[in-house]
Amino acid sequence: MTSRQGNVGAKGASYFTPDQSPPSGTPLDASTAPTLFTPLTTRGVTTHNRFVVSPMCTYSADNGHLSDWHLVHLGQYALGGAGTIMVEATAVEPRGRISPEDSGLWQDSQVAPLKRIVDFIHSQGSVAAIQLAHAGRKASTVAPWLGGTTDKPLADETIGGWPDDVVGPSPIPYADNHAPPKELSVDDIEGLVSKFAESARRAVEAGFDLIEIHGAHGYLHTNFLSPLSNVRTDQYGGSFENRTRFLTETIQAVRAVIPETMPLWLRISATEWMEHSGQPSWDLESSIRLAKLLPGLGVDVLDVSSAGNTPHARVPMHNEYQVDLAGSIxxxxxxxxxxxxxxxxxxxxxxxxxxxxxxxxxxVAQNGNGTVEVEGDHGVAQAEFVLAARQFLRDPRWVLNVAYELGVRVKWPQQCERAARRPKVEKL
Incomplete structure (x- = not known):
């Protein structure tokens, strides 16, 4: 009988895979590592570094059910050392999908394929997250490779779309080539709040460590926040308090059904970039006002993005256009x-x-005489977490390569250790 000679398996895995202890992407010398490679605890969850794989729509699900493609796609980032991996925007009802091939969590059968992904992420020592979403007035469009990323044609009924059942706070379409949304009734809104809570309950069942509510990019919660897309005159429109009501009720409903130890994230578009229009819009001041309410509602992390609610936005596309917003908040x-x-x-x-x-x-950095401080003022931290999507698509081992570039010695996956790139001199 052969022995694995101490090759211990990962706890909780249903199959043998070596224990990654510490996980890939963990600094070998925490005392000299930059903050980027240090752990952070939020409620009852600790991530071993500050890298987060941002949710990425992949338009590859089968009636909301994820597949082995998603397992491989998301699993590679856990192997590559990312502290947190977030599953793409996952709809709380069928008409809440962006496309007919979006991820969903509106029925119990969608839990099992998600749990398989969660279990693999956990086996590598990373945190598993999911973004719950509703596409609102930007729903029922085709995958971007069929029609472009911003000018996507409608998906009609012949290819599984629902152009006659797109919804929003007001009957104002996103653009001329998008479906005119039906205005949601108060009962409809209350039902959607319950659907977010039900999907959150399923996410807990699937084993996720944290949940993010998608309130950005022109999807349903953004539609309610913005006076450009919300012209209601009832309790869900008009004032700041009314336009944020659907979001705050969703947050409260989700917080009520998830464990006290589970972190709750919220993604927002910090501005619509519509200040040039001369009309009231959702802007940085609005986001700061909202942010100050979030701790009292049970939100632990605010994920700061921008834009997406109108094709007329003027976005200043310099490298730190959104990081600056995060820092301001x-x-x-x-x-x-x-x-x-x-x-x-x-x-x-x-x-x-x-x-x-x-x-x-x-x-700090290492030289021949030990640890030294790096000269110069590097400013104040603008965030606690760094999220990336396209960069991870380009380089699934971006975490390990960043460590190499910064001169930080980190743990590689056990199976890949012989290929590890070790910097000769640690630096920053």
């Missing part, structure tokens, strides 16, 4: 002494940029 909530962690996303592709976003205090 972080300063505002910290200034009021509020406990809300911030996540930054958008055009984060370079190692030094990723490091600087979350760096607390002066970075």
């Amino acid at each position: 972080r300063r505002a909530v910290r200034g009021d002494g509020l406990d809300l962690q911030i996540a930054a996303v958008g055009k984060i592709t370079e190692a030094e940029m990723a490091r600087s976003i979350v760096q607390e205090g002066k970075p």
Whole structure:
């Protein structure tokens, strides 16, 4: 009888896979590692570094059910050392999908394929997350490779679409080539709040460590927040308090059905970039006002993105166009002494940029005589987490490659250890 000679299996895995202890992407010397490679605890969940794989729509599900494709797609990022991997926007009802091939969690049969993905992510020592969403007035469109990323044609009934059942707060279409949405009744809105809670319950059943509510990019919650897309005159429209009511009720409903130890994230578009229009719109000031309410509602992390609610936005596409928004919100909530962690996303592709976003205090480096502080003012941290999507698509082992570029020695997966790239001199 052969022995594995100490090759211990990962706890909780239904098959043998080596225990990754510590997980890939963990610094071998935490005392000299930049903040980017240090652990962070939110409620009862600790991630071993600050990298998060941002939710990415892949238009590859079967009636909302994920498949082995998603297992491989998401599993590779756990192998590559990402501390947290978030499943793509997952609809709480069929008409809440962006496309007919979107992820869903509106029925119990969708739990099992998600649990398989969660179990693999856990076997590699990473945190498993999911984004719950409703596409609102941007629903029932085709995959981007069939029609472009911003000018996507409608998916009609012949290919599984529902152009006559697209919904929103008001009957205002996103664009001329999108379906005119039906205005949701108060009963409809209350039903959707319950659907978010039901999907959250299923996410807990699937084993996810944290849940994010999607309130960004022109989808349903954004539609309610913005006075450009919400012209209601009832309790869900008009004032800031009314336009945020659907979101706050959703947050409260989700928080009520998930464990106290489970972190709750919220993604928002911090601005619509419509200040040039001269009309009232959702802007940074609105987002700061909302952010200050979130800790009291049970939100632990605010994921700061922008745009998506109108094709007429003027987005300043420099590398830090969204990171600056995250930093502004972080300063505002910290200034009021509020406990809300911030996540930054958008055009984060370079190692030094990723490091600087979350760096607390002066970075340190190694030289021949030991640890030294790096000279110069590197500014104040703008967030606690760094999210990336396209960069992970380009480089699934981006975490390990960032470590190499920054001169940080990190753990590689056990099975890949012989190929590990070790920097000769640690630096920052």
